[in-house]
Amino acid sequence: MNDKRIIQLLDDQDFYDRFERIKHVMSDSGLDSMLIGGNANLFYLTGRVFAGYVFISTSTTGPLYFVRRPNDLAGDNIFFIRKPEDIPGELSAAGIDAGRHIGLETDTTSYTMCRRLMKAFGMSEAGNADAVLRTVRSVKTGREIELIAESGIKQEGVYREIPSLYRSGMTDIDLQIEIEYLSRQRGCLGQFRISGDSMELFMGNILAGDNADTPTPYDFAMGGGGQHPSLPVGANGTVITDGMSVMVDCNGNFNGYMTDMTRVFSTSEVSQLALEAHDCSREICRKLAEAGQPGVPARMLYEQALEIVRSHGLEAFFMGHRQHAGFIGHGVGIEINEMPVIAPRSRDVLEVGNVIALEPKFVIPGTGAVGIENTYVVCGAGPMRCLTNAPEEIIRL
């Protein structure tokens, strides 16, 4: 057939940048080869998602593609397979040695599938390919930063229109549905990729009033009771009323790469304490953006934030009130929870090309959640550059 689709959608320079860095980190990790099959990693490696695996070896010049579906892909070094057990034979036939230390996505692939692959390759131990990809993916290429910035501009556009969506008497769920609808009309893809199985979220999180103080099971910065016990996070049907903060933290995935942005809205003035906390959040973002230079340990940013919070006497409300989140920022890209993590015991050190969402938030009883979240890129010199530039004050609905 002539209508085969190309498997490798990345441009040459971008692909080369990613692949060279991967081989470098693999060598540091003592891995001879890796077999990668998770959707987020496949998208990183090829610019698309398929059912199958990318095989990368430090001793071969380029990756090999083992594809189960779809059947219309074309590209250099594609091997169509029925099952992963076919891969070792194909490699042998091609005269390629996978080596002794093979990395699998052990942090994100099921035990059963890892064991299948280990058995097929005769491995007694598996290296951690997820750790390699997490490290590599934490430093974005120029093209990735362009894509994230593009999502940021689109997400800003949606946030600027939010006040026009509000109608008196709305619940937080009503407003969320309007924001979802607008986001999708403006090109949001909807899919919200989170690494690991334990976190779930549909399109985003809207927290009105004291619902922000409802502890959630998930490792998000903020909570909320949710619409139903099967998905206990976010909006819970609270009617939006005067004096209440409405925190909007919605899906910024417009091209496979996402920004993460939070803004607060309200129908009236909020309490003085809430205003102070909101300003404190903006101060933290401003100062951390200045401090966030290459070589700075991520935990230092956390400590600096905490110092600012203490100087305002707001510790009791920081990152929750009845239940506190243990981090104030995280890498973002293809997934919402990438490296580095801005947390007290983080061992990450900032590098040029890190893209980091900072979300120093507060929960004020009687008002709700306040504070902002922006996505920044770590630059070679000077402060981090903000990719989410919607107005930061509390916006009147």
Add this chain to the structure above:
Amino acid sequence: MNDKRIIQLLDDQDFYDRFERIKHVMSDSGLDSMLIGGNANLFYLTGRVFAGYVFISTSTTGPLYFVRRPNDLAGDNIFFIRKPEDIPGELSAAGIDAGRHIGLETDTTSYTMCRRLMKAFGMSEAGNADAVLRTVRSVKTGREIELIAESGIKQEGVYREIPSLYRSGMTDIDLQIEIEYLSRQRGCLGQFRISGDSMELFMGNILAGDNADTPTPYDFAMGGGGQHPSLPVGANGTVITDGMSVMVDCNGNFNGYMTDMTRVFSTSEVSQLALEAHDCSREICRKLAEAGQPGVPARMLYEQALEIVRSHGLEAFFMGHRQHAGFIGHGVGIEINEMPVIAPRSRDVLEVGNVIALEPKFVIPGTGAVGIENTYVVCGAGPMRCLTNAPEEIIRL
């Protein structure tokens, strides 16, 4: 605090039904105990999602709950933990022996986490708790069937309104966004739970015209190129025009349990071949609903469907044209891909309480996808009962 939330939301009889069946299947599988932490299984066991584990032993009277988050849950036998490694010590302190054969969710939990748990419990091999839960969850309780039927009624309501959403000149994506918006307004929770990491879908799948024939990497019955290479399934921006079929297969999760329903729409008559194939799909559903009685092997239903397809000479178009799906039906409940599977080599045998989506579909070049999908429950006697009763003919937009 007095506002603790109850951990166990199921009513007593329903909980008892599930738990007794689990212990029975565990015994058959030779498991002494199981540690369950996946969100879908937690929801099945408790009616809610939390961060932590349910411990079930064949030798104790009820489950124990090991909870990491949220911190405001209350219930019999709750142990708050910081990390899963705390569990064996808590069990010892309570004088409970986990036994020698412990089951973990090996098919859905990462290799790293399974290894952590195995190390904590001193296990050299892990039993497959996913297999137990898959078997148990394939037979729904009375309450579960009520919930699925409730979702079916709500989903029917959405589908009946679809013609009112269409405007001339719309693309498939435009229509999908309108359906998503309506679904959410009618109470759809949005979240679309799929077991396993390799399948992704946002809210549903709309296929207009020849896009239905684009192979997808995912194991869905139908394909579609998708809106973006990061999520290659479903609507791709095709403008809806006369003669084209528009297949709608959208999210039916209104309460944590979902129905799966597909209907076809068009702005004009479609080709004679497409009409024949659509009628053939309805015939297959009708005959399989009659045949789908307890004790019938799932593969027999598949064979019967294929016979009907052959009698109409439609094999080339059945379950895809350029790429064919290998199944015509699947269990549905908390997740979209439950047991039993209606496929040629399925070893599943129908039982009372199975809830099965049948989707014998066709792709007709030049027209698009046709056929219907309904969700049925296997009854004690007589045909399967349909839970998705929207009109089945091709509906005019």
